[in-house]
Amino acid sequence: MQKQPEGAASYLGAGVDVEREEQVLSRVIETATETFAFVRGIGKPVLPIGFFANVIDLGHGMGLALSTDGVGTKLMVAQMMQKFDTIGIDCVAMNVNDVLCVGARPVSFLDYIAVQEANPHLIGQLMQGLKEGARRAGVAICGGEIAQIREMLASEREGWGCDLVGMCVGHVPLDKVIVGRSVTPGDVIIGIRSSGIHSNGLTLARQVLFTQNRYTVDTKFEEFGRTLGEELLEPTAIYVPEVVEALERSLAITGLAHITSDGLLNLLRLDAQPHAVGYEIDRLPPIPPIFSLIQQSGGIPDHEMFQVFNMGIGFCVVVAEADAESFLEIVKHHGREALQIGRVVSDPERKVVIRPHGLVGQDNRFVKV
Template sequence: MRASVEQEPARPGHAYTQAGVDSARQERALEGLLQHIRSTASRRQLLPISLFANVLDLGNKIGLAVSMDGVGSKALIAQMMDRYDTIGIDCVAMNVNDLLCVGATPIAMLDYVAVRVPDELLLEQIGAGLADGAREANIEIPGGEIAQIKDMLQGYSKQRAFDLVGCAVGTVPTDRILTGRDIREGDVVVGLRSSGIHSNGLSLARRVLLESGAFTVESEVAELGQTVGAELLTPTRIYVKPILDMLTSGLRIKSLAHITSDGFANLRRIQANFGFVIEYLPDPQPIFSLIEKLGAIPRGEMFTVFNMGIGFCVVVDPADADRAIEIAARHNVEAHKLGHAVPDPERRVHLNPVGLVSTASYFEPAST
């Protein structure tokens, strides 16, 4: 069974754009905003905006790491399922995983919940998920904001339409901030397994699997081992425990990357002229092959939009790669050696097992 996908010449992000997410246009529009935002920076701001999180210098070698993210259109899946007790975990995960990438220890997150109407069941279940995520990440949620914006929110469920965003903070010694500047040739990329689709690419997944009429959220799919809705709603993995364990175990970690939108191209978010050659990729979870086949999605776009089975990467000294894998296993997270760093001023990411290369935020077939 195939989703009805209009056949047009493939280009980077084409299917995702048809699904309503125009990444290229977003980048162009964002520059207009950033030209003003950058003017607010002072000497307290230690990093460029392009990294996963920023760090503010509080003095005495103490850095305050800050990050902000939301659950995106995964909220629509929750509405289709009328289940809201895990979406808060995704909100926590998307924020604390970004904080980890600068070497920070997450300490707290504030939440913003926008609703059409203040439905009691909706808010109680969102709160339960936020609390579960906070406990897993060992953070506090000391406050937040709720907004009733009936005229602005449509959603799948008129009664329970919502949006959920978080802003997280953490601490990091200013002399231990990770930016990739210490990467050297041969440093190993260790990939930590994702729990599934996480919180990126849901617009494309929804279009291919649900809006095409191929499935409903209640459809049982043998290769998934559960319903389509349950698979898509699987919470984003929180990597705080294994990564903090690595950071405090003496491993020579050079950079950390949260594999979200743009996939392995997130490895490029470093302050060093190095690229990466990926030589091994574990098989992605069945949800990804289902989307790829049903929607006839080009392989390059799959690796641009989705995490494809790896949710977090650690770039580490070769001598410490095995220990990183052992620490991940100690926290019940599967990890693999994926590849290595190479000098490259263009910071390209080569995915050799699938014949793709990224010189920007998307993957295309590598030249032969």
């Protein structure tokens, strides 16, 4: 592991042990994969665990894509702000964006809301955000669960403690599933801008901003044009409209990656076999001010920042060069910003190279070179 500069904040120091999580995850995946043998025919998983979503066989050549995720400690910022009406957008976004990554169109959503008590104001605000997220993604909320578990939840304010998790399903023809197996050297990597911090890395952000530097959610920063709390609660971008249109127009998309924890290393989740490829990033948009504030306030090196945060790119699309301009036009039509950030290259070591910052990523780690 690359040594952190003395005094620098880190994800591990904030309480998130990524290496240990990976060890635990390998055991979870091993056990879960053993259950695949319990299903024959309809309902059989068609992908191994490890992609952004899995797909099960529905018969007649159709697949059902499934993904589940929550919003993590972004909920603690919502508690500090006493503002819960946008956090549901994040929950929908984290799930529908993952379902997109196997080439599926998201269609339906379920939620799980855990609360200290059945607080109608809290639940009403959460549902307001979930509804808005569903509208943006074009999905229906077809059910869910509310659990009152006071003794299991902590809160900045008694009676307002909660957790929020979602699950999304989508549909995709089995012969249209995209997991990166057609990624070829020369393909273009297009990055779609994030809306901010999204829903990853909030544990480190809170440690640096609130604990170490004593900022509050009401601290105003000129570069944001609003309070720190409002900036951190900016909802995760939902990329469904532009990606679904590109899929329906049959552009030569070979890989799709939601840029969450692990940042641009998520490109390595693409199954680029039989080609041994790497990803050369030679251009990035200006780093959003929220990340500059976190980095400067915590003395965090570049390799840690790009390991934990999206750093301004929320979603990547790998596409044949001939269709790159068409995809950029679709994104622009939907009111989003995107740019070509790099290319796929031949690389038996399967690295992600971020040239503007002198970083090389491999085996789930970035190092400075």
